[in-house]
Amino acid sequence: MTLTTPANSPDARIGQVRDTPELAVGEIDPRIDLTHGTESQWQLIRRRFSKHRLAVVSLWILSLFVFVAIFAGFVAPNDPGNVKARYTYAPPQALHFIDKTDEGWAFRPHVYGYTVEIEPEALRRTFVIDEDKKIYLTFFKRSWEYKLFGLIPTDIHLIGPERSRDPFYLFGADRLGRDMFSRLVYGTQISLSVGLVGVIMSLVLGVIIGGAAGYFGGWFDAVTQRAIEFLRSLPTIPLWMGLAAAMPSDWSPLQTYFAITLILSFLGWTELARVVRGRFLALNGEDYVAAARYDGCSHLRVIVRHMVPAFTSHIITAASLAVPAMILAETALSFLGLGLQAPVISWGVLLQEAQNIRTLATAPWLLLPGAAIVIAVLAMNFIGDGLRDAADPYAK
Amino acid sequence: MLNYLARRLVTMILTLLALSVVVFVVIQLPPGDFVTSYIASLSAAGESVDQETIIALRDRYKLDSPVLVQYAAWLSDILRGDFGYSFEMQRPVSEIFSQRIGISLAVELTAVIVMWAVSIPIGIYSAVNQYSVGDYIATILGFLGLAIPNFLFALVLMYVCYNWFGVTITGLFSAEYMNARWSVDRFLDFASHVWAPILVISTAGAAQLVRVLRANLLDELNKPYVLTARAKGLTKRRLIWRYPVRVAMNPLVSTIGWVLPTVISSSFVTAIVLNLPTLSPILLRALLSQDMYLAGALIMFMGLLTLVGTLISDLLLAWIDPRIRLGMVGAT
Numbered sequence: 001m002t003l004t005t006p007a008n009s010p011d012a013r014i015g016q017v018r019d020t021p022e023l024a025v026g027e028i029d030p031r032i033d034l035t036h037g038t039e040s041q042w043q044l045i046r047r048r049f050s051k052h053r054l055a056v057v058s059l060w061i062l063s064l065f066v067f068v069a070i071f072a073g074f075v076a077p078n079d080p081g082n083v084k085a086r087y088t089y090a091p092p093q094a095l096h097f098i099d100k101t102d103e104g105w106a107f108r109p110h111v112y113g114y115t116v117e118i119e120p121e122a123l124r125r126t127f128v129i130d131e132d133k134k135i136y137l138t139f140f141k142r143s144w145e146y147k148l149f150g151l152i153p154t155d156i157h158l159i160g161p162e163r164s165r166d167p168f169y170l171f172g173a174d175r176l177g178r179d180m181f182s183r184l185v186y187g188t189q190i191s192l193s194v195g196l197v198g199v200i201m202s203l204v205l206g207v208i209i210g211g212a213a214g215y216f217g218g219w220f221d222a223v224t225q226r227a228i229e230f231l232r233s234l235p236t237i238p239l240w241m242g243l244a245a246a247m248p249s250d251w252s253p254l255q256t257y258f259a260i261t262l263i264l265s266f267l268g269w270t271e272l273a274r275v276v277r278g279r280f281l282a283l284n285g286e287d288y289v290a291a292a293r294y295d296g297c298s299h300l301r302v303i304v305r306h307m308v309p310a311f312t313s314h315i316i317t318a319a320s321l322a323v324p325a326m327i328l329a330e331t332a333l334s335f336l337g338l339g340l341q342a343p344v345i346s347w348g349v350l351l352q353e354a355q356n357i358r359t360l361a362t363a364p365w366l367l368l369p370g371a372a373i374v375i376a377v378l379a380m381n382f383i384g385d386g387l388r389d390a391a392d393p394y395a396k
Numbered sequence: 397m398l399n400y401l402a403r404r405l406v407t408m409i410l411t412l413l414a415l416s417v418v419v420f421v422v423i424q425l426p427p428g429d430f431v432t433s434y435i436a437s438l439s440a441a442g443e444s445v446d447q448e449t450i451i452a453l454r455d456r457y458k459l460d461s462p463v464l465v466q467y468a469a470w471l472s473d474i475l476r477g478d479f480g481y482s483f484e485m486q487r488p489v490s491e492i493f494s495q496r497i498g499i500s501l502a503v504e505l506t507a508v509i510v511m512w513a514v515s516i517p518i519g520i521y522s523a524v525n526q527y528s529v530g531d532y533i534a535t536i537l538g539f540l541g542l543a544i545p546n547f548l549f550a551l552v553l554m555y556v557c558y559n560w561f562g563v564t565i566t567g568l569f570s571a572e573y574m575n576a577r578w579s580v581d582r583f584l585d586f587a588s589h590v591w592a593p594i595l596v597i598s599t600a601g602a603a604q605l606v607r608v609l610r611a612n613l614l615d616e617l618n619k620p621y622v623l624t625a626r627a628k629g630l631t632k633r634r635l636i637w638r639y640p641v642r643v644a645m646n647p648l649v650s651t652i653g654w655v656l657p658t659v660i661s662s663s664f665v666t667a668i669v670l671n672l673p674t675l676s677p678i679l680l681r682a683l684l685s686q687d688m689y690l691a692g693a694l695i696m697f698m699g700l701l702t703l704v705g706t707l708i709s710d711l712l713l714a715w716i717d718p719r720i721r722l723g724m725v726g727a728t
Contacts, residue, residue: 230414235702237661238679238695239418245683245691246425328545332665335547336680351548355669357564360555367555370548377543 045313048390055386058379065376069189073146076182077160077168080345082144084167084177089363090114090127092172092180099134109137109159114167135166172365174353183345184369190346192376194261195327199319202265202326206272207315213273214280215303221277228270236267237332244338253344260339264326275318279311286310313391321384324377331373347373404710408703415699416474420467423692474696480689482682489693492678499568500674503593504663504701508655511598511605516648518602519609520641523617534606541603546662550596550669557592565592566671596666601658609648616640649713656705660698 039047050056068075099108113133117126141160147153161168171180213221243263247256283289292306327347333339334348335355342349347369353359354366435450461469473480479489522531557563568589569582616622617640625635667676675694682691 230411233411233657233702233706234415235657235660235664235698237664238698239422241679241683242419242422242691242695243425245686246422246688324543331545332547335545336665336668338680338683351551354551357554357558357566360551361558364555364559367548367551370545370551373545373548374540374543378539381539381543 041313045390049386052382052386052389054382058382058386061375061379062383065188065192065372065379068185069192071148072185072189073148073154074156075158076179076185077141077143077157077170078179078182079144079146080178080182080186081343082178084173087114087127087167087169087173087177088125088175090167090169090173090177091129091363092365093129093135093167093169095170099136110134111137111161111168111170135168136162137168138162171368172363174363174366175359180350180365180368183350184347184372186345187347187350187369188372188376190257190340190344191327191330191348191373194257194264194330194340194346195323198261198264198268198326198330199322201261202269202272202322203315203319205265205269207276209269210273210276211280211303214277215284215299215307217281224273224277228273231267231270234267236329240264240267240329240333241336241338244333253341256340257344260330260333264329268322268326268329271322272315272318275314276311279314280307283307283310313387317384317387317391320380320387324380324384327373327380328377400714401711404707408707411703412700415703416471416696417467419692419696419699420470422695423470423688424463425688474693479693482687482690489690492690493675493693493697496673496675496678499672500663500676501701503568503590503597503667503672503674504659506590507594507597507663508601508659510594511602511655511659514598515602515605516609516645519606520613520636522606522610523613523644524636526614534610538603538606541599544599545665546596546600547665547669549599550592550666553592553596554670565589568593568672593663593666593670593672596670597659597663600662601655604658605648605655609644612644612646612648613640616643646713646716649709649716656702656709660702664698 093111095109095111097107097109099106099110111134112129112131113135114127115130115133117128118124119126137159138161139159141157141162141164142155143157143160143164145153145155167173169179169181171184174180174183209224213224240263243266244260247259251259289302289306292302297305330339330346331348331351334346335351337352340346340349350369351367354363354370359366470480477490479493481487482489482492518534522534525531554565557565568586570585570589617636619640622635622640625639626632630638663674664676664679666672667674668680671677675697679691679694679698681687682694
């Protein structure tokens with residue numbers, strides 16, 4: 001995935017000296033901007049990044065997703081696996097904050113309940129939002145139990161109906177009357193983590209292989225280059241599927257999860273290896289690296305102490321652009337039934353419910369996980385774009 | 397040129413061999429060999445298998461020989477056009493192939509052509525009118541095209557067409573033309589269905605192409621030769637099409653190499669969502685039921701398709717750019 005935006009106009013203020021140096025000895029040229037002259041590389045990167053408006057906004061959006069993923073149990077009002085056949089395909093309820101009653105106005109969040117009508121001919125149950133039935137909501141509601149961070153058992157939720165039996169479906173309900181909002185929240189947890197874990201794994205592979213290829217060169221470099229070219233010339237999805245389909249079907253969800261991320265990273269490390277190799281090759285020619293080598297530093301010390309700090313930002317950029325690709329791949333695999341399987345909730349698994357045109361016509365809100373995917377992937381692409389512009393703050 | 401072609405062909409054959417190893421590993425991955433699973437599926441259906449068939453099958457695929465011998469047998473069968481036997485569909489794989497390959501290729505090729513036809517003018521417009529309203533719209537659409545997974549786009553399109561226009565866009569033929577012979581009517585029916593998959597498949601690739609072309613062209617537009625030509629009085633339109641576009645197209649041709657894997661990948665998912673009679677739904681079924689010979693042959697075939705495409709793009713590039721043809725340094 002290559003996205004290029006024109007580089008931001010170079011930051012001309014950083015310690016730039018113009019000509020005509022008619023200064024007395026010891027006097028500092030007033031035209032030198034001292035305020036930014038002493039900043040560290042990371043401060044410069046942050047400054048550059050903050051100029052990319054879209055990237056900053058995207059960072060906030062992504063932070064929200066990450067918050068939701070970490071505190072999934074707290075954010076989700078209903079148990080995502082809780083089946084309520086009464087509310088099959090119940091439509092989304094709009095959230096209202098101002099309560100208008102005979103006594104006047106008050107801030108009291110609520111949703112409207114449903115009445116069920118049965119169509120006389122088709123005998124199909126349809127839900128109608130009933131404005132007479134108000135379901136009041138309370139914050140920090142105690143209801144079903146979950147484990148925060150998978151460790152601390154608790155039953156406090158951000159929001160929930162005052163009476164726990166009342167229906168509360170912000171994003172509607174699915175085929176089994178399960179709450180789509182809560183499922184989406186839990187799906188965020190899995191889908192984001194697949195992207196992250198997958199990228200970390202491919203980063204390890206990419207840095208080791210690409211690093212060795214770039215640092216030592218020679219036959220190892222030639223072999224890895226051919227291998228990378230080979231992997232990149234294949235259509236990824238069919239090959240991923242082949243590997244995913246070969247997984248034994250009796251594996252536990254956790255095993256499948258790691259197998260899937262492993263498969264994704266097995267084919268995803270090439271781009272990262274290419275970047276790392278390129279940086280190594282570029283740095284190998286630098287005088288300070290040669291100096292370190294002539295000083296008798298070991299390979300490890302030259303790499304870790306002298307070379308890695310120079311391209312960490314580039315690696316982070318490449319990695320951040322790889323995360324959305326991983327997420328898209330996982331979603332496609334799960335959607336086709338070859339990735340994560342049903343009791344596990346991911347965005348792709350959720351969208352599997354929406355495969356059928358009849359289902360879509362009855363319950364279009366089943367497509368909402370798709371909106372989550374698009375927003376998350378867009379945000380990540382913009383952040384990666386901003387990072388790319390900021391990765392080398394000394395470049396003019 | 398011949399020398400170059402020969403070099404590329406050798407590389408391609410080596411790559412194909414490497415691919416065949418990967419595919420063979422994929423075939424071998426599921427636990428148990430396929431004859432045991434075939435027998436299991438037959439007995440599950442209530443049929444009994446006589447011992448002779450089993451022995452014949454095991455012998456035919458050399459299942460009791462070492463892995464390397466099995467691989468050699470499989471590879472030589474494929475070279476002779478025998479792709480094995482699909483146990484799920486009870487037919488030779490090559491028969492399933494020949495039935496669907498035409499439609500598959502037609503859809504994918506049209507998608508590639510549409511992708512280029514759409515992205516080249518948009519990319520040029522975007523670069524020439526940088527930061528104009530049209531450029532921003534193209535950029536936003538491009539980002540969206542990259543962020544929306546193909547299957548989601550297909551789903552939304554399906555929903556919109558069904559709900560707002562009352563049209564179902566699944567399949568490639570109406571029921572009455574499904575098994576008919578090719579005729580003008582059948583072709584018109586085909587054309588009225590095929591726009592949807594082509595739209596979906598070409599979007600992601602087109603978004604990438606527009607960005608590449610725009611970036612390349614922006615680099616070229618700032619070069620002195622453009623200024624010189626302009627100063628000499630060439631009209632803008634003539635200048636742009638004559639010089640910078642031709643240079644900017646160069647890297648674009650080389651992108652066919654990675655555009656094709658994208659197109660084949662996305663046509664795979666799209667075909668499944670839209671239920672097209674192409675090879676993709678068969679591959680999915682084969683994978684889901686672990687019918688690995690069929691799946692392996694299909695993956696092999698998709699890889700071959702990609703490699704042939706890459707070869708064509710390399711040849712095109714060499715034809716356009718003499719530096720590559722002559723193997724000069726710095727021409728990549």
